[in-house]
Amino acid sequence: MSSDPQPRRRLSREDRQQQLLDVAWRLVHEEGSEALTLGRLAELAGVTKPVVYDHFGTRSGLLAALYQSFDMRQTALMDAALAACEPTFESIAAVIASSYVDCVLTQGREIPGVIAALASSPELEQIKREYEAVFMAKCRALLAPFSDSGEVGVAGLRAMIGAAQALSHAAANAEITAEQAQRELFESIKAMVARS
Structure with missing residues (x-):
């Protein structure tokens, strides 16, 4: 049959x-x-x-969609962790640090390649910057109440994103552990807010 x-x-x-x-x-x-x-x-x-x-x-459209899917996972992970944490500076800073690193590690070594490819054209670089701006605005709103001035500047937020990317990529490539990346990013966030 x-x-x-x-x-x-x-x-x-x-x-x-x-x-x-x-x-x-x-x-x-x-x-x-x-x-x-x-x-x-x-x-x-x-x-x-x-x-x-x-x-x-186009390939650019595909790269943008990949980055968008990564950003959506990162946002969902961070929002869930923020909803469950205490409203203290240490808790919020720890959530930002751990969420960023965890999301990159969940995605794996692929995300650095996608981010590098996004820098290959002005159009893709603009998409990346738009998503970073949303992330920076969220971090500013979360962290500003804990700074003496009530503000967190763009320069500090850009430094935080640079540190987050570098540390996460180093953890994804097993140069450092996830815990080391999270701890160092947490310390960078603390220092940024203390300077604000």
């Missing part, structure tokens, strides 16, 4: 996009961000190129 193959279930647009993003993250993990092309993504995802082009348009 022959069995007929099961008909392929058509994914919703949202499910297909998520599938493509999952395959793209795996591709970046296994082959690096340079290997990430729409054609290669279509091949690995088992779809036609027009499907991938319909979702992302």
Whole structure:
């Protein structure tokens, strides 16, 4: 008795996009961000190129979508931790530090490659800066009440983001532990607020 193959279930647009993003993250993990092309993504995802082009348009659109998915995970992780922490400076600073590092470690070594690729064009760099601005505004609102001046300056927030990226990437590459990255970022946040 022959069995007929099961008909392929058509994914919703949202499910297909998520599938493509999952395959793209795996591709970046296994082959690096340079290997990430729409054609290669279509091949690995088992779809036609027009499907991938319909979702992302260009490689830049795909990179932007990857960064957006990373940012959404980072925001959700931080919001959940903030909702569960005490409203003290130490608790809030620890949540910011641990959430940032944990999110990068959850994503793995892929995110540094995606961030580097985002810097490859002014359009992508602008997208990255927009997401950073939202993160900085959130951190400013959380931390400003604990500074003597009631303010946290842009220079300090930029230094915090630079430290967060460098420390998280070092932890993702096993140069330092996650705990060391979180502790150092926590200390950087403390120093930034103390100077404000």
